[in-house]
Amino acid sequence: MTLTRPRFGLEILLVLGVSLGESAVYSILRIADRLTRPEPLAQQTTQMNTSVAADRPWLDLAYQLANIMFPLVPVLLALYLLAIAAGPVAWRGDDPSRPSWQRVGFDLRRPGRDVGWGFLVAAGIGIPGLAFYLFAREIGINTNVAPANLADNWWTVPVYLLAAAMNGILEEVLMLGWLYLRLRQLAWSWWLIVLTSAVVRGSYHLYQGFGGFAGNLIMGVLFGLLFLRWKRVGPLVVAHTLLDIVAFVGYALVAPRVDWL
Template sequence: MAGSFPSEPLSRRILRDETLLVLALSLGASGVSALISFIGSVTKPGGLKDQAATLNASAAPGRPWLDLAWQLFGICTALVPVALVLHLLVREGAGARSIGFDLKRPGFDLTRGTVIAAGIGSTGIAFYLLARALGFNLTVVPEALPDVWWKFPVLILSAAQNSILEEVVVVGYLLRRLDQLGFSPMGSLAASSVLRGSYHLYQGIGGFIGNMVMGVVFVLLYRRWGRVGPLVVAHTLLDIGAFVGYALLAGKVSWLPTA
C-alpha cells in the first residue's frame, strides 16, 4: 500500500537520534545506572566481594500474588524497547526478519544456541569465581524470590526477557543502525560489546570485562550468521542456568558464593 514505508532512506541525523533515543529508553540508561551503582560499591567501606548484587528479588515480600503481578509487570515493560525496535524496522521496510529474529530456522537457532551456551557457560562461571576471589566482583545473587509455585516460571521468563532485550537491541538493531551510519565493522563491534559490558558494571569489573568479551563473541557470530536467533537461545539458556541453578544449589555446594 502506498505510504506504508518511507519513500526515501532515513537521513543520518534521524538514524542517529533514533538510535540514541532507543538506547536512552533501554540499555543505555541501564549502563548509566550500572556505573552509578558501581561507584557506590567501590566507595563503600569493605571489598567488592563482601557486597552483593541481587538480580531477581521479591517486589512484595510476604504478598505472593502481588509479588507475581509486579514480576510479570517488570518483565513485560522491559520488553517495550524490543517492540519499539521491531516497529522501527518495520517502518523502515525491513522487519524482524532482517536481523534474524523470527522462526524461519528454528533448528539452526536451537542447535547453534545450545552449543554457544555450553561453550560460554562453564568459562563464565570460572571467570566469575576468579574475579570475585581477586576482589574485582561483587557476589552476584541471581535470585532471591520466595519459595512459591511461580518462582521457577518467573525465573525462566526473566531469562528469556533479558536475552530478547539484549540481543535484539544491542546486536541486531544497534549493529544495523551503526552500519547505516557508516561505522566500521571494528567500531560497531567495540560499541556493541562495550555497551553490553557497561550495563553489567553493577556486578563489578569482572562483570564488565566478562560480558564485554561475550559481546565480542556474539557480534562476530551475528556477522557470520546474520541472525540473533541463536544468540537469544544461548543467552536464555545461560540465564536459566544461572537463575535456576542458583535457586537449586545455593547453600548446598561449597563453591557457590552466597550473600
C-alpha cells in the same frame, strides 16, 4: 519513509536512552557507589530477581511479570522503527523490504538450527564464564552475585524462565540485530560496531563489578562475531536465555547446598 543518517543516530540515542543505555548509566553510578563503601567489592552482594512483596505471593507475581514485560517494549519500539524507516541495505543478503524481525533474524524460519547453535554457544561460554566469575571474585574485582532471590512459590521457576527469555530477547535483539543494522547504515566499520556494542553491554553489567564488565564485554565481542557470520539473532537469543536459565534456576537449586557461590 526515508531517514537521514543524523536521524538514525538520534533513533539510536533515544532507543538506548529508554533501555540498555539507561541501564548502563545507572550501572556506572552503582559501581561508583560500591567503590566508595568501606567494604571491598568481594565482600558486597549483588542481588537479582528479588521479591517485592514476599508476604503477598499474587502481588509479588504481578510485580515480577510487570518487570518482565515492560523491558520488552523498547524491543518492539526498535522493530517498529525499523519497519517504518527501513533505511538502505546494511549487509549482503539484507533486504529492507522484509519485515523488521526477519531482517535481524528474530523469527521462526530456522528453529532447529537456531536452537542447536544456541545450545552449542551456551555450552561453550557457560563453564568458562562461571570460572571467570569465580576468579574475578577471588581477586576482589567483583561482587558476590546472587541471581535468584524470589520467595518460594509455585510460580518461582516459571518466572525465572520468563526473566531469562526476556534478558535474551532484550539484549540480543537490541545490542546485535537492531544496533548493528543501524550503525552499519551510518557507515560505521564492522570492528567499531562490534567494539561499541560490546562496551555498552559490559557497561550495563558494571553493577556486578569489574568482572561483570569484562566478562560481558568478551561475551559481546564473541556474540557480535557470531552475528556477523549468521546475520541472525535467533541462535544468540537462545544461547543467552539458556545461560540465564542455568544461572537463575541453577543458583536457586545449588547455592543453599554449597559455600562457593
